[in-house]
Amino acid sequence: MRLRVDLLPGREYPDVVILVDVLRATTAAPIVLEKTGLFVTPSLRAARAFGSARSLLVAGERDGLPPEGFNYSASPDDLRRARFERDVVLTTENGPRALAQVVGARHVLLGSFYNARAVTEVALRLATEEISLVCAGMRGEEAIEDIVCAGFLSRRIEKLAPVEVRERVRLSQALLRAYADPLEALAQSASGALLMKLGLFEDLAVASLISHSSAVPRLASTEEHEGHPVYAFEDANRAPAVGAP
Numbered sequence: 001m002r003l004r005v006d007l008l009p010g011r012e013y014p015d016v017v018i019l020v021d022v023l024r025a026t027t028a029a030p031i032v033l034e035k036t037g038l039f040v041t042p043s044l045r046a047a048r049a050f051g052s053a054r055s056l057l058v059a060g061e062r063d064g065l066p067p068e069g070f071n072y073s074a075s076p077d078d079l080r081r082a083r084f085e086r087d088v089v090l091t092t093e094n095g096p097r098a099l100a101q102v103v104g105a106r107h108v109l110l111g112s113f114y115n116a117r118a119v120t121e122v123a124l125r126l127a128t129e130e131i132s133l134v135c136a137g138m139r140g141e142e143a144i145e146d147i148v149c150a151g152f153l154s155r156r157i158e159k160l161a162p163v164e165v166r167e168r169v170r171l172s173q174a175l176l177r178a179y180a181d182p183l184e185a186l187a188q189s190a191s192g193a194l195l196m197k198l199g200l201f202e203d204l205a206v207a208s209l210i211s212h213s214s215a216v217p218r219l220a221s222t223e224e225h226e227g228h229p230v231y232a233f234e235d236a237n238r239a240p241a242v243g244a245p
């Protein structure tokens with residue numbers, strides 16, 4: 001089994017992808033999915049239209065803040081406290097765009113520090129040839145927090161199973177070692193700086209918590225809404241096993 005890290009999305013993915021967008025999409029996703037159904041889209045327009053067509057709650061951000069008319073922001077701290085009466089459609093700037101680049105993989109999972117143990121175990125259960133940890137990045141550039149998290153997840157996977165490791169796995173693990181803890185890495189990242197400027201330090205604190213959720217968002221289906229993709233997720237830890245009767 002091969003283990004790879006991509007600092008940004010950008011190739012064909014044959015088997016299992018763990019998409020990593022620590023600040024904040026793939027931290028928010030398991031938090032929502034623990035409580036209700038989850039859809040993700042890169043498009044603000046599609047989020048609004050799909051949300052109103054299906055009577056969903058709309059969550060997300062642009063420039064770190066919830067767009068007008070949204071029920072929730074992308075804040076993991078707020079979402080942890082929320083009680084959802086309906087399913088949620090989430091749109092953020094980087095994670096959903098990165099998602100659009102990995103949907104060809106056999107299995108697409110969303111991972112972060114927050115669901116680290118669960119997502120690595122599910123990835124190992126599903127994979128037959130390769131696990132790719134794909135960092136979402138920020139506005140097309142590499143993001144420290146995603147690479148450090150990829151280092152963390154790859155180290156866990158290496159402890160759990162024999163894997164053939166590609167060079168960038170070592171690179172991500174070296175970056176992981178450069179920080180005393182995940183929170184320090186998050187605080188030094190561009191996304192972290194933006195969120196702290198907005199007074200959202202608690203989001204960094206929540207995003208650096210390790211294995212607080214056993215929810216593993218797995219891409220279940222994709223549909224078009226007004227010309228934009230909308231991705232439906234299920235919890236791989238609750239859905240029936242692949243191939244089960």
Ligand SMILES: O=C(O)[C@H](CS(=O)(=O)O)OP(=O)(O)O
Nearest residue numbers: 023024025092093094095191
């Ligand atoms: O959740 C977010 O706020 C980020 C945008 S930023 O990096 O904080 O500006 O979106 P994401 O898609 O989760 O990277």
Ligand SMILES: [Mg+2]
Nearest residue numbers: 021023024094
């Ligand atoms: Mg991000």
